[in-house]
Amino acid sequence: MSRCIIYHSYSGITRGVAKKVRAACGGDLIEVKPKKNYNALTVYPLGGYRAMNDKKDPINPEKIDVAGYDMMVIGTPVWAWKPTPAINAAIAALKDCKGKKAVIYATCGGQAGETIAIMRKALEKKGVEVVGDMVFDKKTVRDGRKINELIVMVNAAAIA
Numbered sequence: 001m002s003r004c005i006i007y008h009s010y011s012g013i014t015r016g017v018a019k020k021v022r023a024a025c026g027g028d029l030i031e032v033k034p035k036k037n038y039n040a041l042t043v044y045p046l047g048g049y050r051a052m053n054d055k056k057d058p059i060n061p062e063k064i065d066v067a068g069y070d071m072m073v074i075g076t077p078v079w080a081w082k083p084t085p086a087i088n089a090a091i092a093a094l095k096d097c098k099g100k101k102a103v104i105y106a107t108c109g110g111q112a113g114e115t116i117a118i119m120r121k122a123l124e125k126k127g128v129e130v131v132g133d134m135v136f137d138k139k140t141v142r143d144g145r146k147i148n149e150l151i152v153m154v155n156a157a158a159i160a
């Protein structure tokens, strides 16, 4: 079972979860980065505003060809109760994803809002079957049990 773990991370938390999944389940890490990075001055007024309005940022890599993978794990930080503009763009950039399975997760301060529902809908529109989702808040992201639940979900998707 080959898998890829696609994620965006501004301050490192979503990346940390991705790396733990990679360590436990294997697979390729694909970090998505906005071509124009945000900084402390721009991330809330510009990044948060763009997330709130469901925008897509220009990203690297520009295309994400998942033909060679059986399943995907996709992780986003929550910005303004929604996925980040980089993850909106990453879902749009998926190539050959039809019929593949995905487990999705979000990390947040405590209010994930519509994040999971929006990702699920965008992926299903592309023919991806979302077989599991998980939200981590500030506390649970440090809780090994919750990370293990995600790992179990990823492994279960592989044998389903």
Ligand SMILES: Cc1cc2nc3c(=O)[nH]c(=O)nc-3n(C[C@H](O)[C@H](O)[C@H](O)COP(=O)(O)O)c2cc1C
Binding pocket: 008, 009, 010, 011, 012, 013, 014, 015, 043, 044, 047, 048, 076, 077, 078, 079, 080, 081, 082, 107, 108, 109, 110, 111, 112, 113
């Ligand atoms: C622009 C911006 C908007 C945010 N909006 C939310 C939000 O709506 N709800 C929430 O619980 N946390 C919010 N947060 C906190 C992040 O979701 C949380 O710190 C996340 O784990 C960061 O992931 P990262 O370190 O991978 O970037 C926001 C953070 C930023 C920078």
